[in-house]
Amino acid sequence: MKKAVDKPERHRYPSSEGMLSFREAVSVWYSRRFNVKLNPKDEVVTLIGSKEGIGHLPLAFVDPGDVVLVPSPGYPVYSISTLFAGGESVEMPLLEKNGYLPDLDTIDGAALKRAKLMFLNYPNNPTAASAGKEFFEKAVNFAKQHNIIVCHDAAYSEIFYDGVRPPSFLEVDGAKEVGIEIHSLSKTYNMTGWRLGFAVGNADVVGGLAKIKSNLDSGAFDAVQEAGITALETGDEVLAPLRDMYQERRDALYEGLRAAGIEAAKPEATFYLWAKVPKGFDSSGFSAHLLERAGVLATPGNGFGASGEGYIRFALTVPVERTREAAERIKKAL
Numbered sequence: 001m002k003k004a005v006d007k008p009e010r011h012r013y014p015s016s017e018g019m020l021s022f023r024e025a026v027s028v029w030y031s032r033r034f035n036v037k038l039n040p041k042d043e044v045v046t047l048i049g050s051k052e053g054i055g056h057l058p059l060a061f062v063d064p065g066d067v068v069l070v071p072s073p074g075y076p077v078y079s080i081s082t083l084f085a086g087g088e089s090v091e092m093p094l095l096e097k098n099g100y101l102p103d104l105d106t107i108d109g110a111a112l113k114r115a116k117l118m119f120l121n122y123p124n125n126p127t128a129a130s131a132g133k134e135f136f137e138k139a140v141n142f143a144k145q146h147n148i149i150v151c152h153d154a155a156y157s158e159i160f161y162d163g164v165r166p167p168s169f170l171e172v173d174g175a176k177e178v179g180i181e182i183h184s185l186s187k188t189y190n191m192t193g194w195r196l197g198f199a200v201g202n203a204d205v206v207g208g209l210a211k212i213k214s215n216l217d218s219g220a221f222d223a224v225q226e227a228g229i230t231a232l233e234t235g236d237e238v239l240a241p242l243r244d245m246y247q248e249r250r251d252a253l254y255e256g257l258r259a260a261g262i263e264a265a266k267p268e269a270t271f272y273l274w275a276k277v278p279k280g281f282d283s284s285g286f287s288a289h290l291l292e293r294a295g296v297l298a299t300p301g302n303g304f305g306a307s308g309e310g311y312i313r314f315a316l317t318v319p320v321e322r323t324r325e326a327a328e329r330i331k332k333a334l
């Protein structure tokens, strides 16, 4: 980045679809990581962070009265961006008994007829669940049958545990016919404040998003994209120690919460931990209790949609010693 900002040409208006050299680096990364081939010219668009792409996508494809299927609990931007486009979001509950995957067979038929777009997100925020290729195959068939665009948000694909690498939605046959996948450099490369991400897959969907962007923003800062190329070219020698760090925190919090009598799923990926609130509390009440009695901040599950009630989300974003201390304080506060 420091080298890139010294180049005068990096300070011009960027192109709204992103530098071709960055999009080429994305295509090489996809081939290396997922064995998925992408044409950098029309199957990749640079984003100013993945949130920007999620926020703009419905403006390209959703008309007033259209339905967008969103996971619940889920990252709130899926339903907010739907609202901004005049669409109606219909929640797909993610339940523990289904491994936090939506049960596509139970989606309301009338809503399905109006559905244009479906957001999916694995590894999942807030439940920390992963999806296998079987589920993605099901989603592709479902999208074809009902003529729905799929937007798979894979922001956490590189924060995984125990060496189990989550698959890409695009690894499944036919996925590129129905949708796109969104990634973020925020989580994988700790570039949160730099605002850089990308969307890849179906050329028409990528093109629709690029058209909206050309009218609303003027693309990501070229120097940041140049730094992004360097990031995408780094390998496991940089990423493995980061994963080990999160895994140590995950193990510390998971064991600590269990010792405090709190039921939780052991995260397979992401830097979140999704736990059940103890009897006698609701999500907001337990969150307030932890803040007041233990000095620990965790997000109430109902903030992610109705199906999040009864749960609370912890973030593994503090050092392991503080994580252990937090678990100890929670134990004392119960």
Ligand SMILES: Cc1ncc(COP(=O)(O)O)c(C=O)c1O
Pocket (backbone or CB within 6 Å): 048, 049, 050, 051, 052, 075, 121, 125, 153, 155, 183, 184, 185, 186, 192, 196, 197
């Ligand atoms: C599921 C999910 N998608 C996307 C984002 C946005 O990330 P960014 O805009 O930094 O790429 C987040 C951030 O928390 C997230 O949790």
